[in-house]
Amino acid sequence: MDIAQKLRSEGFKVTPQRIAIYNVLYGQNDHPTAEMIYQNLRKEYPTMSLATVYKTMEIFERIGLVKVLDMGDDCSRYDWDTHNHPHLRCTQCNRVEDLDGIDVEKIQADVERLSEYRVTGQQLAFEGICPDCLRRESH
Amino acid sequence: MDIAQKLRSEGFKVTPQRIAIYNVLYGQNDHPTAEMIYQNLRKEYPTMSLATVYKTMEIFERIGLVKVLDMGDDCSRYDWDTHNHPHLRCTQCNRVEDLDGIDVEKIQADVERLSEYRVTGQQLAFEGICPDCLRRESH
DNA sequence: TTAACTGCAAATCCTTTGCACGTTG
DNA sequence: CAACGTGCAAAGGATTTGCAGTTAA
Numbered sequence: 001m002d003i004a005q006k007l008r009s010e011g012f013k014v015t016p017q018r019i020a021i022y023n024v025l026y027g028q029n030d031h032p033t034a035e036m037i038y039q040n041l042r043k044e045y046p047t048m049s050l051a052t053v054y055k056t057m058e059i060f061e062r063i064g065l066v067k068v069l070d071m072g073d074d075c076s077r078y079d080w081d082t083h084n085h086p087h088l089r090c091t092q093c094n095r096v097e098d099l100d101g102i103d104v105e106k107i108q109a110d111v112e113r114l115s116e117y118r119v120t121g122q123q124l125a126f127e128g129i130c131p132d133c134l135r136r137e138s139h
Numbered sequence: 140m141d142i143a144q145k146l147r148s149e150g151f152k153v154t155p156q157r158i159a160i161y162n163v164l165y166g167q168n169d170h171p172t173a174e175m176i177y178q179n180l181r182k183e184y185p186t187m188s189l190a191t192v193y194k195t196m197e198i199f200e201r202i203g204l205v206k207v208l209d210m211g212d213d214c215s216r217y218d219w220d221t222h223n224h225p226h227l228r229c230t231q232c233n234r235v236e237d238l239d240g241i242d243v244e245k246i247q248a249d250v251e252r253l254s255e256y257r258v259t260g261q262q263l264a265f266e267g268i269c270p271d272c273l274r275r276e277s278h
Numbered sequence: 279t280t281a282a283c284t285g286c287a288a289a290t291c292c293t294t295t296g297c298a299c300g301t302t303g
Numbered sequence: 304c305a306a307c308g309t310g311c312a313a314a315g316g317a318t319t320t321g322c323a324g325t326t327a328a
């Protein structure tokens with residue numbers, strides 16, 4: 001099911017803005033902020049507004065089309081890949097990356113067992129220095 | 140080493156406000172927000188200001204006396220227990236709790252191996268429904 | 279004594295909201 | 304055509320900052 005169908009099936013309308021915003025997000029792997037998405041779209045849609053980006057993201061989050069990330073740098077970042085996985089932010093170049101290979105299901109099961117919570121969400125955020133910046137540092 | 144000594148050894152002055160703020164934090168296990176600490180202290184220190192709480196927390200964080208938590212509810216929470224451990228927030232009563240028993244060192248080592256980052260910080264935040272609220276729900 | 283700290287008020291930054299106009303279904 | 308969406312501007316809320324008066328060392 002593509003975004004247009006997903007939106008309609010959840011009772012939302014399909015607009016050029018929503019499609020464009022999703023495409024920006026989907027096309028890159030950089031976990032952009034609302035501002036980054038907005039700047040990216042201004043060229044093509046001169047009337048695009050930041051408010052529309054935020055409103056769209058709220059809908060996308062609600063219907064499971066994006067995951068909102070708190071990476072500890074005072075603004076939300078968005079990920080089109082909504083399966084649970086950890087993220088890393090480089091404190092030097094500020095990039096945010098996905099990390100595969102961690103068994104998040106096991107961690108969540110452990111958390112449920114140890115806490116007796118019914119866990120409904122998780123945010124595994126790491127910060128550090130990325131390989132590129134480490135290399136740059138050693139010169 | 141107590142807070143007074145720690146502050147002095149790091150070149151900061153020891154003030155009644157700083158001691159009071161630390162004591163509020165240390166005395167309870169509720170991971171309070173700046174606002175909660177401020178409200179808690181107004182009785183005893185009528186002139187206490189929110190700005191002082193924030194400025195104090197910044198210093199405490201810098202010298203390793205507190206850990207700042209992002210629990211996804213739009214405001215920072217503070218934890219006097221700075222050893223790495225996961226936190227849980229109940230989405231119904233909004234409490235934030237510590238969780239012991241997860242091997243965070245192993246997770247961090249896995250993250251470093253898989254990503255090749257030098258990891259300097261981590262934030263393991265879970266949300267869900269706490270045992271009390273689950274019980275309340277089932278009535 | 280003096281460098282640091284406090285606390286008020288104002289500023290800042292991200293995000294949300296109100297509303298008139300435009301668009302989708 | 305009725306409900307929903309857009310985009311501007313203004314509001315909101317957490318946090319930070321400037322600064323004059325106060326305090327720790």
